[in-house]
Amino acid sequence: MTETLTIPRPDDWHLHLRDGAMLEAVLPETARHFGRAIIMPNLVPPVVTGAQAAAYRERILAALPDGMAFEPLMTLYLTEDTDPADVAAAHASGLVKAVKLYPAGATTNSASGVSDFNKVRGVLEKMAEIGLPLCVHGEVTDADIDIFDREAVFIDRVLDPVRKSTPGLRVVMEHITTKNGVDYVKSSAAGLGATITTHHLIINRNHILVGGIKPHYYCLPVAKREEHRLALRAAAASGDARFFLGTDSAPHTDPNKESACGCAGCFTATNTMSLLAHVFEEEGALDKLAGFASENGPAFYGLPVSSETLSLRKSGTAVDFPEKIETGDGPVTVFDPGFAVHWRAE
Ligand SMILES: NC(=O)N[C@@H](CC(=O)O)C(=O)O
Ligand SMILES: [Zn+2]
Ligand SMILES: [Zn+2]
Numbered sequence: 001m002t003e004t005l006t007i008p009r010p011d012d013w014h015l016h017l018r019d020g021a022m023l024e025a026v027l028p029e030t031a032r033h034f035g036r037a038i039i040m041p042n043l044v045p046p047v048v049t050g051a052q053a054a055a056y057r058e059r060i061l062a063a064l065p066d067g068m069a070f071e072p073l074m075t076l077y078l079t080e081d082t083d084p085a086d087v088a089a090a091h092a093s094g095l096v097k098a099v100k101l102y103p104a105g106a107t108t109n110s111a112s113g114v115s116d117f118n119k120v121r122g123v124l125e126k127m128a129e130i131g132l133p134l135c136v137h138g139e140v141t142d143a144d145i146d147i148f149d150r151e152a153v154f155i156d157r158v159l160d161p162v163r164k165s166t167p168g169l170r171v172v173m174e175h176i177t178t179k180n181g182v183d184y185v186k187s188s189a190a191g192l193g194a195t196i197t198t199h200h201l202i203i204n205r206n207h208i209l210v211g212g213i214k215p216h217y218y219c220l221p222v223a224k225r226e227e228h229r230l231a232l233r234a235a236a237a238s239g240d241a242r243f244f245l246g247t248d249s250a251p252h253t254d255p256n257k258e259s260a261c262g263c264a265g266c267f268t269a270t271n272t273m274s275l276l277a278h279v280f281e282e283e284g285a286l287d288k289l290a291g292f293a294s295e296n297g298p299a300f301y302g303l304p305v306s307s308e309t310l311s312l313r314k315s316g317t318a319v320d321f322p323e324k325i326e327t328g329d330g331p332v333t334v335f336d337p338g339f340a341v342h343w344r345a346e
Helices: 020-031 048-062 084-092 117-130 147-165 178-186 205-209 226-237 272-282 286-301
Strands: 005-008 012-015 038-041 073-078 094-103 134-137 171-173 192-196 243-245 309-314 324-328 330-333 343-344
Touching: 005 286, 012 243, 012 286, 020 048, 020 309, 020 324, 020 330, 038 048, 038 330, 048 073, 073 084, 084 094, 094 117, 117 147, 147 171, 147 178, 171 178, 178 192, 178 226, 192 226, 192 286, 226 243, 226 272, 226 286, 243 286, 272 286, 272 309, 272 343
Parallel strands: 012 038, 038 073, 073 094, 094 134, 134 171, 171 192, 192 243
Antiparallel strands: 005 309, 309 343, 324 330
16 A cells, blocks of 8 residues: 655755765755755854855855755854844845854854853844844753753753843744753744754654664754653644754764764754654654644745645555765764654655
């Protein structure tokens, strides 16, 4: 029996493409299925200015194979020296769709992030004025806060105060991993959305640690207890337009993952749409996948839903995803959900 689900062409509202040889190898994995993606600016050095974002956009378009259509939606990396006028100009030209806040030291390549929020007040006020969203990696970095509590503590200590002191600022809580995150979004007035990754709908913290350490399941924010995964699944499958897909597909080479100090990030670009069809079917919510992957994100960002479509077909034969993709920098392991998947994206 074959079952088919056709949805508007999806977008990825949180994606790492990196640069150079890695960019060339991973970009087709996303562009095969997704029409647009919010491109994370945490390169080394980071994408801070409008000019840097324009140059990075050109490198992405140059790496796109002939015949593939894909629109990179650029972001700026917020630093304590970011110039509000540069941000406003990059937004006015249509180049930049969001500004990204990394608390200093919170995740991969976040050393140039923000420590003192008073220093970015002017930028945040300008963004509220012009309607440019702030995408937030929501974790505190205090050494005395348990890594599993860092998202919940961030909401109380940083996010809520920043939102209260900058009325009108539109915020996306990126890659939420907790029931606390889900509840905070639900309890807030307009102007707050959240992205949810594919892998956080599939793994909890046991998957990382039980039976041996699994470096390819390690990402930040780290996967939490099962109750949190269930809250994320319920939110994604609810149809609530404030929740939308941001895969956070974050390629690192195998040597950098399988190391005594392994990098954080799961690479899901290759199989995300198949995995989501599997998850939404399990939730009895296949009719909500179009909202989550194709409609809610454009609505938040004020962009049109794609006029193209993607079809997902379920068959009796499990899909054989590649275990790794080869890149000029070395192999990158594709996220393995640990179960057979029967949905093919075409
Ligand atoms: N999610 C991750 O674990 N890693 C991301 C950074 C991020 O999104 O926090 C990366 O750039 O590798
Ligand atoms: Zn992040
Ligand atoms: Zn990310």
